[in-house]
Amino acid sequence: MPVGTEFYIKEGMISSELKNVDTNNDGTLDHFYFSIWNQKLHAKQPLGNIRKLSLRIDGEEIEPNRMYFVIRDQWICIEQMPTIKDIWWMLKEEAQIYVKQDGGIKPGVHNVEINIENQVLMYTRSIDSKDIRPRVTLNLQSEMSTV
Amino acid sequence: MKATISVGMWSLKQYSLKGTKTFDEILETVAEINPDKHIDLMEDYVPCHSQTDMYELLQLKKRIESFGLVINSNWFYTDLIGRVHIQGFEYVVNDLKEYVIVVAALGAKFMNTPLDSALLPGMMYEEAYGLYIKIYEEIIPFAEEHNVIIGIDTGLSEEWCSPITALKLVKDIGSDYLTTTPDFEAWRTPTEDMPGVFIETPGSEEKTEALPLDVFKECLPYSPLMHAKFLTFDENGEEPNYPIAEMMALIKQSNREHTFVIEYEGWIPDINPHLDPAVETKKGIDLLKRYLG
Amino acid sequence: MPLGTEFYIKEGMISNDLRNVDTNKDGKLDHFYFSIWNQKLHAKEPLGNIRKITLRIDGEEIEPNRIYFVVRDQWFCIEQLPSISDVWWMLREEAQIYVKQDGGIKSGIHNVEIIMENQAFPFYSKGIRPAPTLNLQSEMRTV
Numbered sequence: 001m002p003v004g005t006e007f008y009i010k011e012g013m014i015s016s017e018l019k020n021v022d023t024n025n026d027g028t029l030d031h032f033y034f035s036i037w038n039q040k041l042h043a044k045q046p047l048g049n050i051r052k053l054s055l056r057i058d059g060e061e062i063e064p065n066r067m068y069f070v071i072r073d074q075w076i077c078i079e080q081m082p083t084i085k086d087i088w089w090m091l092k093e094e095a096q097i098y099v100k101q102d103g104g105i106k107p108g109v110h111n112v113e114i115n116i117e118n119q120v121l122m123y124t125r126s127i128d129s130k131d132i133r134p135r136v137t138l139n140l141q142s143e144m145s146t147v
Numbered sequence: 148m149k150a151t152i153s154v155g156m157w158s159l160k161q162y163s164l165k166g167t168k169t170f171d172e173i174l175e176t177v178a179e180i181n182p183d184k185h186i187d188l189m190e191d192y193v194p195c196h197s198q199t200d201m202y203e204l205l206q207l208k209k210r211i212e213s214f215g216l217v218i219n220s221n222w223f224y225t226d227l228i229g230r231v232h233i234q235g236f237e238y239v240v241n242d243l244k245e246y247v248i249v250v251a252a253l254g255a256k257f258m259n260t261p262l263d264s265a266l267l268p269g270m271m272y273e274e275a276y277g278l279y280i281k282i283y284e285e286i287i288p289f290a291e292e293h294n295v296i297i298g299i300d301t302g303l304s305e306e307w308c309s310p311i312t313a314l315k316l317v318k319d320i321g322s323d324y325l326t327t328t329p330d331f332e333a334w335r336t337p338t339e340d341m342p343g344v345f346i347e348t349p350g351s352e353e354k355t356e357a358l359p360l361d362v363f364k365e366c367l368p369y370s371p372l373m374h375a376k377f378l379t380f381d382e383n384g385e386e387p388n389y390p391i392a393e394m395m396a397l398i399k400q401s402n403r404e405h406t407f408v409i410e411y412e413g414w415i416p417d418i419n420p421h422l423d424p425a426v427e428t429k430k431g432i433d434l435l436k437r438y439l440g
Numbered sequence: 441m442p443l444g445t446e447f448y449i450k451e452g453m454i455s456n457d458l459r460n461v462d463t464n465k466d467g468k469l470d471h472f473y474f475s476i477w478n479q480k481l482h483a484k485e486p487l488g489n490i491r492k493i494t495l496r497i498d499g500e501e502i503e504p505n506r507i508y509f510v511v512r513d514q515w516f517c518i519e520q521l522p523s524i525s526d527v528w529w530m531l532r533e534e535a536q537i538y539v540k541q542d543g544g545i546k547s548g549i550h551n552v553e554i555i556m557e558n559q560a561f562p563f564y565s566k567g568i569r570p571a572p573t574l575n576l577q578s579e580m581r582t583v
Contacts, residue, residue, distance in 0.1 A: 002345065002346050002412055002415050002417070003332075003341065003342070003343075003344065003345055003346075003378070003412070003415070003417060003418070004344065004345070004346055004415060004416070004417025004418070005344060005346060005417060006346065006415065006416035006417050007346050008416075009161070009164045009165060009416060009420075010416075011165075012165070012166075039164045039165075041160075041164070041346065041415060042191070042224070043164070043191050044190055044191050044196055046196075046197065085197070086197050087197070088196045088197050090191070091163055091164070091191040091192070092163055092164060092166060120346075120348075121226050121229055122224055122226075123190045123196070123223070123224040123225065124224070124225045124226045124229060124230050124242075125196065125197065125225075125230070125238070125242050126226075126229070126230045126233045126234050126238070127233075128229065128233065129233060130232070130233055132229055132232060132233070132267060133226070133229060133265075134348070136346070
């Protein structure tokens with residue numbers, strides 16, 4: 001039960017690069033992504049404890065149905081992520097946030113803002129599907145360069 | 148009074164979160180700074196989610212022992228009230244039994260399960276207390292079968308989540324396999340620099356008082372394990388946030404053997420994240436050695 | 441290693457009902473679903489062994505981005521299902537196939553055809569092993 005208000009070590013939690021990819025190998029870029037590491041103080045948790053995840057790129061909100069949380073090569077649709085109890089995100093493990101976008105994202109530097117509402121229910125082998133416990137909000141921003 | 152010191156992985160967790168030391172390097176650090184060579188694990192370092200990986204678990208044990216370390220205990224948080232409410236009683240019991248097996252497989256003596264599971268809205272103390280009694284009545288015979296002692300750990304001082312409740316549970320169950328693990332935090336008087344707010348209870352009423360030392364004294368006969376929570380050290384190596392001298396005086400009068408798990412917490416973002424956790428943890432070890440001899 | 445060609449006990453593998461639901465509790469039906477049970481001879485497997493699911497309702501193919509495989513209340517988008525290695529479907533365990541559709545499906549009897557290409561081997565084999573096809577059809581009534 002750590003004292004204080006900070007639930008994460010935020011520094012270094014998201015990458016500084018946006019990568020364009022052609023996921024279906026048809027010669028056309030179709031997604032871009034950045035990396036995120038689990039730096040929550042009590043880290044390990046089922047994905048479903050991430051109750052909400054929203055993303056803004058250059059101030060514009062990305063529609064949830066274009067976003068995926070990818071962990072150990074498993075693609076989870078952001079809208080359905082709060083239901084996932086069997087897939088856990090481990091301490092300091094890298095995951096990726098993918099965005100589906102034809103052509104990828106244009107070259108340059110982009111402002112990326114991610115907001116995560118995370119349940120405080122920790123380590124327990126349930127997700128807080130009834131939202132009985134409080135949530136903490138994490139806001140991270142980064143200027144990311146395309147590679 | 149025999150005392151053993153164990154280093155909790157929580158003390159050095161910043162290394163993992165920042166990626167500045169590997170797990171092996173952390174084990175090496177514990178072996179270097181703790182002459183008693185005991186270590187306390189926690190879930191983030193144990194392969195038990197979403198399911199337990201037995202092979203990895205036994206490999207973990209070998210790896211830790213290869214540094215000359217003894218696994219003293221494992222801390223397993225489960226929101227008992229939350230999980231019963233969300234999924235059901237039998238799920239909680241099965242989880243705890245599985246954790247007992249994990250602790251036994253690691254060759255550890257103790258399993259810590261925190262009491263910190265807040266009452267749900269409208270839930271009365273008696274209902275929560277009755278639930279915990281029911282849970283422990285299921286778990287304790289199993290723990291005894293596997294020779295694992297359960298310690299109820301809490302550092303809060305609210306009516307429900309406090310060593311007072313833990314002590315009551317232990318006395319009511321009346322088994323040597325259910326004990327209290329008092330966390331020094333319960334005896335910290337909040338200050339302006341170090342307020343009584345906790346990250347896992349956002350929006351809750353701020354703690355303003357410490358528990359009386361009488362409660363600490365009453366816990367001692369039931370506390371083979373203690374969480375020596377340390378936040379900061381002054382220039383003399385003393386910890387100014389707790390009534391350390393008084394607590395140590397009571398411990399020295401205790402008739403039983405105690406193991407102190409050091410939980411140095413000053414590394415968290417809210418306190419002194421710039422200080423080296425190993426250096427500060429060593430100060431905790433030195434403090435205990437100084438007082439306990 | 442059973443002899444023969446049948447990989448499943450098909451009888452009773454899918455339900456006879458199509459159920460309309462309001463999943464977000466806003467007073468409007470938004471999905472319909474039917475149940476499916478794991479009756480593969482070597483049953484237990486990671487979801488990712490289901491390499492492809494095709495669904496036809498009354499002869500019309502449903503777009504994959506409207507279909508979800510739901511097991512133990514966990515929702516997986518059909519298109520991403522082949523990537524899932526951590527979540528397993530157990531012997532005779534019930535799952536549901538949900539289809540997102542405003543207003544649900546209209547009342548009556550519907551012909552439901554589901555085609556699954558499923559890895560032959562009971563471990564997560566990322567498409568390197570053969571994937572026999574299962575074709576199930578049922579006349580389902582809305583409830």
